[in-house]
Amino acid sequence: MYQYSTIQALSNGFYDGQLTVGEMKTKGNLGLGTFNGLDGEMIVLDGSVYKVTVDGKVHHVPNGEQTPFVNIVDFNGAVAQGKAIQNFSDLEILLQEIIVSKNLVAAFRIDGSFDYIKVRSVAKQERPYPKLMEALQTQKVFEYSDLEGTVLGFWQPEMMSSINLSGFHFHFISSDRSKGGHLLDCTIQSPQIKVEQFHKIELELPTSEEFKQMPLSVTKQSVYDPKFGQ
């Protein structure tokens, strides 16, 4: 898994990275993150990069655009046994059963027809940047029913909690590439699940003065909660 910057930096308002989408694409074909200025939710699927803006719309992203945070893998997941998922906690329980070890990173891809899906996107921020939990007050939540699409994301082991969120983090994009966002809830009867675990992590830290000078001794309470708005 390749990671650019840390969730703790993002939580602290580090929203302008130096990594371009073009460079990022050389690191894998499945991933999630955001864009400079906290401009929406990033989805990387089958090597294509999509942005879900705060209006819920999906956009293709040019290679020159930059990101302050991303997790991306070269995904070649194996099929896992799926079963009906009624809500987010069902999803977490099922995927915890599927993974071989909670001490490795896991990447997931879940395709199917979702009875219900709840996602959010964030609004592009202006300087001086607020911290992430404050910026998320402007998030917009979207709920859809009977929507074909893909949930993708990660399990991060507890040991990752100083550079990432530990636990699950998912984004969603519809099959017609018109809807998507950061996943808050879902219901699906027949999910097609693929999983792959990773034991190598490449962490690239930003080189800007802003990052170098940023206080990063954040407490757990000040780190962003991926379930905010759930």
Ligand SMILES: [Zn+2]
């Ligand atoms: Zn997210």
